Amino acid sequence: MIEVNDVVKKFGRKEVLKGISFTANKGEITCLIGINGVGKTTILNAIMKLTPINSGEILVDGKKVTKSTFEKITFIPDSTIMLPGFTINEAMDFMNDYYEVWNQERANEFLKFFRLNPEDKISTLSKGNTAKTNLLLGLSLDVDYVLMDEPFSGIDMFSREQIAEVFTTHLIEDRGVIITTHEINDIEHLIDKAVLLDEGEIYKEFNTEEIREEEGKSVVDVMREVYRG
Amino acid sequence: MKKYWKTIVVLTVLVVGIGSYLVQTSLVANSLPELQIEHVSGDESLAESVVLSGKYADGKSAPEWLTLDYKGTEYMSERSFIEQMVGKRGPVQERLIDEHKGFMRGVSYLHDNFYEDDEVLAVAETSWDFSFQTANIELSYLKKESGEEVHETLHLGSMDYAHILEVQYHENKIMVFAEGYFNNGNGLIEMVYDLEEDRMTQNELLENKSQNSNHMSFSKVNDSVTYQPMDHLIFRSTEEQLSNEGRVEVAGTKFYQYDVNEMELSELELPINENGFVSGFDGNTVYFEEQTPEEIKITPFNIEGGDFKEDFVFEKANEDDQFMFNYKIKDGNLYVLNHLELRVIDLENKETLYEGEITIDNEEQLENLELNRMEFR
């Protein structure tokens, strides 16, 4: 379980996160929803210790994040984080060099699934293929938790479909996923839990299954209520 | 895992490059001649305090500075980087630091400004006091046996600055002689610090303070070993005037002897000019040196009796070897380096007490060698 407890983050005087708390469970897809600039990416960065927080606490399986946590959790940002001069092969080599949990078989599956050429240089890839490579490098780690930042933004329709498909396969199963997005449509049917954010605060945290069954509302309905009403 | 070749190339260049640099450096050092003072006859212990220094210059590369003593040769360039940074002091200063490490702390230079005998060591240094914009003399004194130290700051009074010429010690009194500079002239100053009474007295032995007189400078006739106890000191006043062409020229030189036991200054007649130049003094005897193409003549002159003693004559080994002649007087003995021969002669009976020969491992390199300085440790 990933626990985010009362996290406050300031940029200068501006409070970006005003005491955020939520949890994400293993085997569930948790979606952080909000318009751009509400601090969704900051939360993911904070979990990975890529940005300091001013107060609060983040625990992964009850423990603070240390170097060994990075064998348990992976983060797929919305930009490439590999050297642009690397080919996909070299990037996979790099991952294999440092991560004990790197799973080359799974990486090969992804290559086939996404129809990527491992000899291609990362800097020459199209936007869609860059996102797929990102996904490949992140998801080929046998980790318990996956953080994904806007996996669908700015890429073509067919790539989006392919990526969305991944969520329904064994490639994601059993893992805890936190995903951020500002457009819910592509994955609405996939997510187990939604966390609605605005201006650094959590408006609502709910289980999508429950709310559908008990109140007959979709995620978009709840969003409409919250943001408009 | 396979991408290690660049690292291997980089590390190879590093190791081969730096390695061959270090090897070449030591090869160059090995090509320098090794000198040795070989004992021929007499009392070897006399030569142990002798330190000869000079340079080896083959014209191809920069001169290599070296010192030679009974242990062998040491080249400056052979010293490690750290040793070079720490710097090398004169052999006397090295010995004194070795023997009296605590006392010698803070002593920045040793030249004519210290005194040593078996019982005491005294150092005087002129220091500049920034807060008061005045110069002082820092006097330190060590009783060797008890280890008792005295540190005194002597104020210069009406003097602006003092250039220390000599330090002597006699019966609990430390005498510091200096050329002092006043706002209206200069003079030869004697500062006597009485250790028992903890009191300083200052006398102007000679002065030149009148407005329209020529410039005068005061100096000391050099003693062979500046720090040893002396019965007499010889000072010199040199009057300088401007010639019509605007050049500074010497208008007249006067000599004075100072009796250390009586603490008295009196004029001294020295038969200069006819006997060559004054090249040494040991407290009682002045040594004149005269060179001809074939030989070097040293003539002792006793200042108390005012009479000459028998000459010492040294044949020049070869005409070009002018740099390889050097002599010093210490403890009643004459130390002479003549070409490759080091000799210690008793001044009284002219008997040779020690004879040594400087050997070189490569004879051909001899012509590039100069030993132009003799010191005692």
Added chain:
Amino acid sequence: MRNFLKLTNFEFNRISKLLFSLMGFVLLIQLIGVFFEVWMYNNRIDSLMTENQMTEAQALNQVGELSFAMVMYSMFFLGPIFISVGAMLFYIFLIWYREWFGKNTFIYRLLMLPTERINIFFSKLVTIVVATLTLVGFQFLALLIENSIFNALVSDPFLSEMNVVNLISQDPLISMIFPHSLDGILLVYGFGAVIVGVLFTAILLERSYRIKGIAAAILYAIVVSALLASPFAVNELLLNGYMYPGEILFTFAVMALLVLMVSIVISRKLLNDKIRV
């Protein structure tokens, strides 16, 4: 440790392009210098012989022999060295900032590696120091090559043959790059490593706190300078020269090690808790 070595090898691979180009550049320009100086010299001799009707011996007498010093103290030789020094200084900053800048922010990946983050600091530090020493080593090999080509180009009566080691030790600037014994190399480049460590800390301060970090970095640089100057200053101003030079040097070395340790501690804290992507 294994991750540190992997990271260092990785950094070597990244710097190697720069390193190999600098080596080629140094050798090329310095060789041009060799040919140029020889050509100039031959021209002077030739013109004296043809225009002034001198014999070879007379011309040689007037111009003097040609020694490799002419090459070594010329801009053809020193220029590439200055450029290499400048490139390495620039690389001290580039080695960090390139992880953040551009479209591909590699710093994410580096910080998420399952290893102590301080290893990133160490691998970059070792890379800078080793690369510098490699350039120094290469320069010496290049000197040997250039000197033997020079000796082959200049015909006998005109050549004044010199040893490069002597020429190195005679020039204060070049002998700074080539300290004359192993302890000197360790001391000079060890101190260089300390300074690089301080610069790294300053960079990480900026990367953690941005504008405010620049102020902190400047403050840190001032504190470090004061610490490093303190053995000399205290001895001169407070102790009246009480310490012997060897003791001052030792104190200075201790201070430098202290500065390195403080830099490592600060950098470790910054990388673990304060760094921003």
